[in-house]
Amino acid sequence: MSESQDRPQPSKQVTEAQDQFILEWGRMSSSWGINRTMAQIHALLLVTGQPHSVDDLIERLHISRGNASMNLRDLIDWGIIQRFRKPGDRKDIYISDNDIWHVFAKVVRERKRREIDPTISALKDCLAMIPEDEKSEEAQILRDRLNTLLDVFAMIDMVFDQAFASDEAFKLAVESFQGSSDKSSKT
Numbered sequence: 001m002s003e004s005q006d007r008p009q010p011s012k013q014v015t016e017a018q019d020q021f022i023l024e025w026g027r028m029s030s031s032w033g034i035n036r037t038m039a040q041i042h043a044l045l046l047v048t049g050q051p052h053s054v055d056d057l058i059e060r061l062h063i064s065r066g067n068a069s070m071n072l073r074d075l076i077d078w079g080i081i082q083r084f085r086k087p088g089d090r091k092d093i094y095i096s097d098n099d100i101w102h103v104f105a106k107v108v109r110e111r112k113r114r115e116i117d118p119t120i121s122a123l124k125d126c127l128a129m130i131p132e133d134e135k136s137e138e139a140q141i142l143r144d145r146l147n148t149l150l151d152v153f154a155m156i157d158m159v160f161d162q163a164f165a166s167d168e169a170f171k172l173a174v175e176s177f178q179g180s181s182d183k184s185s186k187t
Contacts, residue, residue: 018044018047021047022040022043022044022061023040025040025042025043025046025047026040026043033115035071035074037061037063037068037071038071040063041057041061041063041068041071041075042080042096044060044061045081046096046100049096049098051084051093051094051095052094053091053094054068054069054072054094057094072094075094078106078110079097079110080096080103080106081096082097101170101171101174102167102170105164105167105170108164109164112160112164116156119153120153120157123146123149123150123153124150126142126146127146127147127150
């Protein structure tokens with residue numbers, strides 16, 4: 001018996017809305033460079049707020065077992081879903097972190113670690129390749145542009161450190177945003 005058969009089934013309209021969200025989350029995420037299936041698995045776990053087995057995911061999303069397993073491992077690595085097992089059961093169950101703000105912060109941290117940090121390192125490596133005694137116009141343009149890009153990334157790092165560096169910093173940033181959002185909606 002699958003995990004989904006243990007709980008009341010949503011109406012057809014709720015299921016259709018969930019499916020639409022899952023498709024949209026996958027579409028949007030793939031445009032950000034995130035695997036579509038990984039995003040759809042996360043969307044299903046997030047939007048239902050319920051634990052699902054691999055069999056549930058395969059059935060609902062029409063994906064292969066291998067695809068499900070690989071993407072579940074990635075989602076666990078990102079820290080936005082957890083795997084657990086009910087006492088006495090031999091089947092793994094997966095559930096999403098249901099705090100949307102917390103999930104967002106984890107995704108931003110992971111994207112920074114995987115994409116921004118290596119880019120900063122690559123820019124520094126490129127800058128170091130230019131001989132210091134090279135005075136050509138091309139060398140100066142390259143230095144200027146690489147340094148400007150490093151300034152842009154330094155600004156991103158500063159914003160990241162203020163808002164995402166820790167769960168506490170992010171919580172304060174969210175509270176600040178929600179407070180300013182409440183004030184602007186009242187005017």
